[in-house]
Amino acid sequence: MIRKNSSKSLQHRLIAVAFIFAGGTLLASRAHAEIVGVELLEWKQDMTGTLEIQGGALPPTEADLQDTLGLEEGDYLTQSRLWLHWLKNNYLIGTHFNSTRSGTATLTAPLSFGGVAFAPGEDIKSSLELKQDSVLYLYTFVSIPMFRLGIPFGAQRLHFDTTVESSTTGLKGEGSDGGTFPVVGLSLSLQPAPVFHISAEAEGMKYNTGGNDFRFYDMRAQGEIHFAPFIGLNFGYRKSVINADLEGFGKADLTSKGPYITLNFAF
Numbered sequence: 176m177i178r179k180n181s182s183k184s185l186q187h188r189l190i191a192v193a194f195i196f197a198g199g200t201l202l203a204s205r206a207h208a209e210i211v212g213v214e215l216l217e218w219k220q221d222m223t224g225t226l227e228i229q230g231g232a233l234p235p236t237e238a239d240l241q242d243t244l245g246l247e248e249g250d251y252l253t254q255s256r257l258w259l260h261w262l263k264n265n266y267l268i269g270t271h272f273n274s275t276r277s278g279t280a281t282l283t284a285p286l287s288f289g290g291v292a293f294a295p296g297e298d299i300k301s302s303l304e305l306k307q308d309s310v311l312y313l314y315t316f317v318s319i320p321m322f323r324l325g326i327p328f329g330a331q332r333l334h335f336d337t338t339v340e341s342s343t344t345g346l347k348g349e350g351s352d353g354g355t356f357p358v359v360g361l362s363l364s365l366q367p368a369p370v371f372h373i374s375a376e377a378e379g380m381k382y383n384t385g386g387n388d389f390r391f392y393d394m395r396a397q398g399e400i401h402f403a404p405f406i407g408l409n410f411g412y413r414k415s416v417i418n419a420d421l422e423g424f425g426k427a428d429l430t431s432k433g434p435y436i437t438l439n440f441a442f
Contacts, residue, residue: 210439214256216437224429230290244301245280266313277302288339298342306334328359346423352424356382372399385425386422407439
């Protein structure tokens, strides 16, 4: 008699677990019905590249971010993203992040930065701030239960703010400028299970306007775990390349990459 009761109890537990799992997958499968979404992305960003900052009559020197300026390669930054969803296939997406680095170095060669000359042997303090904002419209022209494919397009804005200051003389060279340009890309999502998705997206553009040249692309791929319609957790890898040649500012050739994790809320 005890064995029968134990067996029935086990069966009831298994049935309860099955119902909970089925309910969770049904809820997760309705995630496409969200109207407003918020994503917080924590990115372990490694940035490398060079700066060539104009100013005054002195021709600028190409400065490596780490070897010349002593800037930190690694940074943890948070990107915020807000989206609106309507009529099944339409999204309006806004993003913002701010990356800030600083460092110190002793120059081994002459440096001309922002119109200021620095001599070999000088100790310098340097900083670089990059602000990146975008507004994109995404239309998913393929939307079936296990696959989505869409085209995002819109505007990207970049702003650079950088300084080099001599700890020896107190002289400071600096540059600050930015610009807005159009971008277009591709977005896809595979949904092998209601609670697990695989997605990738990329946006970019090569653009020239008013003597300013931009070459930009931003790519990421991720696995998504959807616990319920209103919350999800993503793990992925991202790479961004910026080549900007701005009149009156100079050149910035930057590559950023690294893993990230995001927390999503949809309503």
